[in-house]
Amino acid sequence: DRLREAYVARHPESRARLQAAAEVMPGGNTRSVLFYEPFPLAIARGEGARLWDADGHGYTDFIGEFTAGLYGHSHPLIRDAIDAALDGGINLTGHNLLEAELARLVTQRFPSLERLRFTNSGTEANLLAITAARHFTGRRKVLVFKGAYHGGVLTFAGGPSPVNVPFPFVIGTYNDIEGTTALVKEHAADLAAIVVEPMQGAGGCIVGQPDFLHALRRLASEAGALLVFDEVMTSRLAPGGRQAVLGIRPDLTTLGKYIGGGMSFGAFGGRADVMAQFDPRTPGHLGHAGTFNNNVLTMSAGIAGLSRIYTPEVAQALNARGDALRDRLNASCRAHGLALQFTGLGSLMNLHGTGVAIRNVDDIPTAEGIVKDLFFFHMLEQGFYLARRGFIVLSLPITDADIERFHAAVEAFLRRFGP
Numbered sequence: 289d290r291l292r293e294a295y296v297a298r299h300p301e302s303r304a305r306l307q308a309a310a311e312v313m314p315g316g317n318t319r320s321v322l323f324y325e326p327f328p329l330a331i332a333r334g335e336g337a338r339l340w341d342a343d344g345h346g347y348t349d350f351i352g353e354f355t356a357g358l359y360g361h362s363h364p365l366i367r368d369a370i371d372a373a374l375d376g377g378i379n380l381t382g383h384n385l386l387e388a389e390l391a392r393l394v395t396q397r398f399p400s401l402e403r404l405r406f407t408n409s410g411t412e413a414n415l416l417a418i419t420a421a422r423h424f425t426g427r428r429k430v431l432v433f434k435g436a437y438h439g440g441v442l443t444f445a446g447g448p449s450p451v452n453v454p455f456p457f458v459i460g461t462y463n464d465i466e467g468t469t470a471l472v473k474e475h476a477a478d479l480a481a482i483v484v485e486p487m488q489g490a491g492g493c494i495v496g497q498p499d500f501l502h503a504l505r506r507l508a509s510e511a512g513a514l515l516v517f518d519e520v521m522t523s524r525l526a527p528g529g530r531q532a533v534l535g536i537r538p539d540l541t542t543l544g545k546y547i548g549g550g551m552s553f554g555a556f557g558g559r560a561d562v563m564a565q566f567d568p569r570t571p572g573h574l575g576h577a578g579t580f581n582n583n584v585l586t587m588s589a590g591i592a593g594l595s596r597i598y599t600p601e602v603a604q605a606l607n608a609r610g611d612a613l614r615d616r617l618n619a620s621c622r623a624h625g626l627a628l629q630f631t632g633l634g635s636l637m638n639l640h641g642t643g644v645a646i647r648n649v650d651d652i653p654t655a656e657g658i659v660k661d662l663f664f665f666h667m668l669e670q671g672f673y674l675a676r677r678g679f680i681v682l683s684l685p686i687t688d689a690d691i692e693r694f695h696a697a698v699e700a701f702l703r704r705f706g707p
């Protein structure tokens with residue numbers, strides 16, 4: 289309560305902004321994930337890895353736009369790329385000179401994407417990938433996993449959401465090979481796709497076990513269904529995404545977030561024969577329009593990011609720094625004898641209020657919300673901005689000194705609320 293009172297006292301402008309916004313948007317909100325009680329911070333400005341709220345408090349940004357902000361706020365090369373696109377005029381109403389270049393960079397980075405198409409978000413990419421799989425197989429059902437997040441209209445936190453698009457979903461248990469095998473057998477005749485995040489991101493950075501993900505590859509092939517890897521979040525974890533590390537070739541992959549240089553972005557792609565359904569030269573092809581699919585700002589920023597900033601070496605280095613930080617944070621939790629842990633891979637991690645290994649969302653204690661609240665408000669007080677759910681993301685402009693200060697702030701939390 290004291291933390292909360294201090295938060296309210298320190299942020300009168302954020303509170304006023306939310307009240308005013310609520311006159312024109314329900315709850316003053318247009319992105320559900322950003323809302324938390326008593327009211328979310330209004331962020332006024334960002335630079336590199338720093339953010340300032342409407343009351344003038346500064347933060348080091350340890351959430352990086354939920355992974356889309358890999359390059360930080362207005363990286364000079366991204367800025368130059370956007371400026372160059374602006375100079376050439378936006379909204380060109382035609383195939384432009386940039387889209388194939390970004391597509392080529394993506395296919396080189398992720399070889400399972402033999403062909404790809406762009407969308408405006410990861411959500412759309414998943415909707416299109418599912419549609420492609422259903423059309424290709426002539427089947428209807430889609431196997432997803434409890435705890436999965438494939439977009440605002442494809443969220444399976446505790447079963448289907450009221451706003452999910454009405455595909456006939458079958459919901460399995462993540463990392464459960466036996467149960468999933470039975471489900472696939474049961475629905476095999478009408479199963480179009482298995483859609484899976486190699487690590488459940490929004491679900492709390494729950495790592496997909498390699499044997500589970502390999503089993504999905506085998507099960508999909510045996511059932512004649514397509515395996516779709518949602519790498520919207522995990523594509524940053526290695527130069528070729530999580531699929532390269534695991535040595536799994538999905539039939540389709542969806543991408544998003546940082547690959548558009550921090551601009552609105554999504555992509556879906558994979559096997560050439562599946563993607564050929566979208567070839568407009570073919571009679572009966574699948575249509576996929578979208579005014580902003582190839583917008584020059586995203587294309588230009590994305591090209592700069594992949595070709596000039598997030599090189600394979602830089603990707604390896606960032607994720608190694610993340611692994612090192614997570615190891616240190618977990619060592620601190622153990623040293624303080626607390627039932628807390630940071631799950632995740634590479635540059636992505638999530639706090640959980642249990643010391644027990646987490647294989648799927650059912651292993652997450654419901655009471656952990658309190659610990660996460662304390663952690664979130666403590667870290668804000670210490671000058672670190674992260675997601676209310678305990679999600680922590682390293683982006684490129686974060687320095688080693690920032691990481692040291694972050695670790696010290698977590699240590700202070702463990703001392704403050706420890707036994």
Ligand code: PLP
Pocket residue numbers: 354408409410411412414437438439440485489490518519520521544545553554
């Ligand atoms: N898939 C995954 C794994 C995600 O983490 C997200 C977003 O967080 C999405 C899909 C949806 O992407 P977008 O927010 O661009 O629609």
